[in-house]
Amino acid sequence: MEVLQLLISGVSQGCVYGLIALGFVLIYKATEMVNFAQGDIMMLGAFVAFSLGNLAGLPFVVVFVLTLVIMGALGMALERGLLRPMIGEPPFAVLMLTIGLGFVIRAIAGAIWGNQPRALDSPFAGEIVELGGLIIGYENIAIVVGTALLCALLFLFFRFTRIGIAMQAASQNQLAAFYLGIPVKRVFSLVWGISAAIAAAAGILVAPVSLIDPLMGLVGIKAFAAAIVGGFGSLPGAIVGGLIIGIAEQFVGLYLPAGLSEVSAFVILLAMLFLRPEGIFATLQQKKV
Amino acid sequence: MALLNLRNIETYYGPVMAIRGVSLEVAESSIVTILGANGAGKTTVLKTISGAMEPQKGKVTFDDQDITSRDPDRVARLGIGHVPEGREIFPFLTVEENLRMGAFARKDRGVAADIDLVYGYFPALAERRKLAGGFLSGGQQQMLAIGRALMARPKLMLLDEPSLGLSPRLVAEIAGIVKRLNEEQKVTMLLVEQNARMALDLGDYGYVMEVGRIVMEDTCERLAGATDIKEFYLGMKDQGVRGRRRWKQRKTWR
Numbered sequence: 001m002e003v004l005q006l007l008i009s010g011v012s013q014g015c016v017y018g019l020i021a022l023g024f025v026l027i028y029k030a031t032e033m034v035n036f037a038q039g040d041i042m043m044l045g046a047f048v049a050f051s052l053g054n055l056a057g058l059p060f061v062v063v064f065v066l067t068l069v070i071m072g073a074l075g076m077a078l079e080r081g082l083l084r085p086m087i088g089e090p091p092f093a094v095l096m097l098t099i100g101l102g103f104v105i106r107a108i109a110g111a112i113w114g115n116q117p118r119a120l121d122s123p124f125a126g127e128i129v130e131l132g133g134l135i136i137g138y139e140n141i142a143i144v145v146g147t148a149l150l151c152a153l154l155f156l157f158f159r160f161t162r163i164g165i166a167m168q169a170a171s172q173n174q175l176a177a178f179y180l181g182i183p184v185k186r187v188f189s190l191v192w193g194i195s196a197a198i199a200a201a202a203g204i205l206v207a208p209v210s211l212i213d214p215l216m217g218l219v220g221i222k223a224f225a226a227a228i229v230g231g232f233g234s235l236p237g238a239i240v241g242g243l244i245i246g247i248a249e250q251f252v253g254l255y256l257p258a259g260l261s262e263v264s265a266f267v268i269l270l271a272m273l274f275l276r277p278e279g280i281f282a283t284l285q286q287k288k289v
Numbered sequence: 290m291a292l293l294n295l296r297n298i299e300t301y302y303g304p305v306m307a308i309r310g311v312s313l314e315v316a317e318s319s320i321v322t323i324l325g326a327n328g329a330g331k332t333t334v335l336k337t338i339s340g341a342m343e344p345q346k347g348k349v350t351f352d353d354q355d356i357t358s359r360d361p362d363r364v365a366r367l368g369i370g371h372v373p374e375g376r377e378i379f380p381f382l383t384v385e386e387n388l389r390m391g392a393f394a395r396k397d398r399g400v401a402a403d404i405d406l407v408y409g410y411f412p413a414l415a416e417r418r419k420l421a422g423g424f425l426s427g428g429q430q431q432m433l434a435i436g437r438a439l440m441a442r443p444k445l446m447l448l449d450e451p452s453l454g455l456s457p458r459l460v461a462e463i464a465g466i467v468k469r470l471n472e473e474q475k476v477t478m479l480l481v482e483q484n485a486r487m488a489l490d491l492g493d494y495g496y497v498m499e500v501g502r503i504v505m506e507d508t509c510e511r512l513a514g515a516t517d518i519k520e521f522y523l524g525m526k527d528q529g530v531r532g533r534r535r536w537k538q539r540k541t542w543r
Contacts, residue, residue, distance in 0.1 A: 162389070162393070165382065165386055165389065165390065166390060166393055168379070168381065168382060169379045169382060169386075169390045172379045172380060172381055172382065173377050173378070173379055173380075175341060175361075175373065175377065176373060176377040176378070176379065177379075177390070178340075178341065178360075178361035178362050178365070179339060179341075179361055179365055179370075179371040179373060179377075179438075180362075180365060180390055180391050180393055180394070180437065180438070180441065181362050181363075181365035181366045181393055181394030181441060182362060182390065182393050182394075183362045184362060185360075
């Protein structure tokens with residue numbers, strides 16, 4: 001029973017890691033850049049939802065949709081304004097830029113909303129359901145169901161829509177996509193928009209569990225580990241990696257000495273890099289010489 | 290006015306000058322070929338036309354529009370289909386998805402009909418429409434790359450070494466298709482080749498490039514008869530009267 005209980009909270013925490021990792025992987029696959037501000041974009045999304053919900057008093061569904069739209073637009077603007085001028089610069093410059101971007105977002109969020117933790121008004125907060133001795137919080141159910149829905153939506157988008165297939169095409173062979181008249185630059189913007197929206201969704205879903213403060217985006221580092229464990233470049237891998245780390249944290253927290261739970265994500269990451277550096281779902285990336 | 294016109298193009302790879310002042314013309318519904326050895330700059334000429342590389346100097350005109358330094362996706366939309374060297378298909382998309390991507394810029398309803406048209410030209414692709422592009426053989430991938438470019442209904446096709454790495458039988462097959470596309474679909478072709486025999490058989494007009502310059506141009510018929518071309522590109526040697534070769538072969542343009 002205890003194991004099941006841990007499993008449930010592990011899965012819901014893992015879903016949050018997975019969603020952020022999804023953003024990492026999406027951007028990496030399409031543009032071969034790593035956006036280290038992904039976690040901070042999640043935090044910003046949570047604060048935007050806080051402003052719309054708690055301060056403006058809009059109903060939750062409206063808040064959810066509006067936040068995703070706003071954050072999506074912001075993601076596209078970031079790509080257009082900050083990342084596109086960096087095309088052709090060395091990768092570490094882009095890396096530094098996104099790390100710096102994370103700091104800036106944290107500082108701005110602190111200046112606007114303050115540094116004390118806030119609670120988002122959410123219909124899922126605090127409610128529980130008892131199921132044969134198991135106690136499951138509504139917020140945990142919301143996270144799991146929300147993640148599953150988002151993944152299904154993404155799958156359908158990439159599998160069946162013209163622009164979704166074009167995104168795959170652009171990530172598989174950028175130059176060939178250009179030659180076919182696919183507006184690769186706009187596709188990149190869109191990828192950033194989608195990643196930011198997914199991160200924002202993660203922020204809203206996790207808000208009832210972890211409260212919102214400017215430093216909540218630091219879980220992005222664990223999500224990054226999750227993305228690597230899953231095989232950087234695989235979308236299902238990102239979710240699976242997130243789940244592995246989320247579940248492991250819960251069990252380590254209970255059965256091993258205190259404090260180890262926090263580092264377990266990185267222990268798993270290291271173990272993974274030793275045993276199977278390409279990750280669980282390694283995609284065969286063909287690189288031309 | 291020719292369909293495509295290059296005036297005095299100079300293109301650099303960093304500090305290296307790859308194209309040293311190239312001018313050429315491609316007349317509507319003709320097949321024009323560029324011959325040359327490795328590193329002559331043939332591919333760079335094509336990349337400069339389609340906008341993947343920016344020329345430092347010179348002007349590219351297509352269909353009476355100046356397209357110098359335009360983004361490749363915008364050039365493609367004007368009706369230039371670039372079939373890059375080494376096929377460059379999308380390995381994880383199916384054959385049919387690859388073809389659909391070729392029609393990405395199109396808004397009309399003729400796409401499905403054109404997919405059938407491509408399958409008509411390349412029956413091997415029709416049998417494998419649900420297969421990922423990466424699982425195709427080299428020849429099939431080349432067919433897919435040509436078919437994909439055809440899906441955009443281009444006025445001009447840039448073919449970069451379609452014979453690369455293919456067996457002689459497949460080379461002949463591809464050559465036949467290129468000829469048919471030119472005649473039946475009225476697609477103008479600019480063909481870059483190292484396989485000089487194929488190129489000269491196919492082409493109406495030809496340019497010969499060497500280290501970034503055009504050193505010779507003529508109708509393909511006359512090029513095929515020229516001594517230099519015969520010797521250096523077709524591998525035919527005129528034996529001297531006494532069966533001796535001159536010690537130092539000079540090309541006429543040197």
